[in-house]
Amino acid sequence: MPRYLTMIRVDENNGPEGGPSPELMERMGALIEEMTKAGVLLDTAGLTSTAEGARLRWNKGELTVTDGPFTESKEVVGGYAIIQAKDRGEAFEWTKRFLRIHGEEWDITSELREIAEP
Template sequence: MRYMMLIRLDSSTAPAEVPDDAMMEAIGKVIEDMTKAGALLDTAGLHPIAEATRISLSGGKLTVLDGPFTESKEVVGGYFLLQAKSKAEAVEWSSRFLEAHGPDWEVDVEIRQLDEPA
């Protein structure tokens, strides 16, 4: 089963400074472990919400709006695509990833199973 882990941050509570070397090393270790276990299919961080573009469809009309989006408090900051035997395994990997951030960060991960082709 494949799972998408959407990494969500609250832009109003995220530390202003860049992550320190210890945190990056801890996150790197989790990513290395995911890779060695054959669980990690893909991962990436996302550019800031200020660089985003939203496209909406309402009443048959498309609207294209470039960021920044001032109403955005919680944003998706990155993702992982995992191959896991179960949802419990995806939860375990997500938990390890979050724990690597330490006590100064408030981060959520939303885990969603991907529909597999028929």
């Protein structure tokens, strides 16, 4: 079965005050449990803010490192999930369910891409 990477993109400067609510975390926990029991979820995690990150770039033989936060970025990857689904349609359905558990106060985007197998 193919594997898919779902990258959750968020605007760090435009999220709900205080981050995810306890209710959202409860709904997310229930969905994660359901996906795990269904054998679909292989791995998932949220990421720390860009203020705690760094960007490394290799360009024309030169390595540069930029410490966060990355003010020029509107959307950043805030979390990810690796799922295994029978096809792209099933991967879409799980991803849509994840997005829908968020309240109207959230503006998030999920980029879904199949993982290339050797």
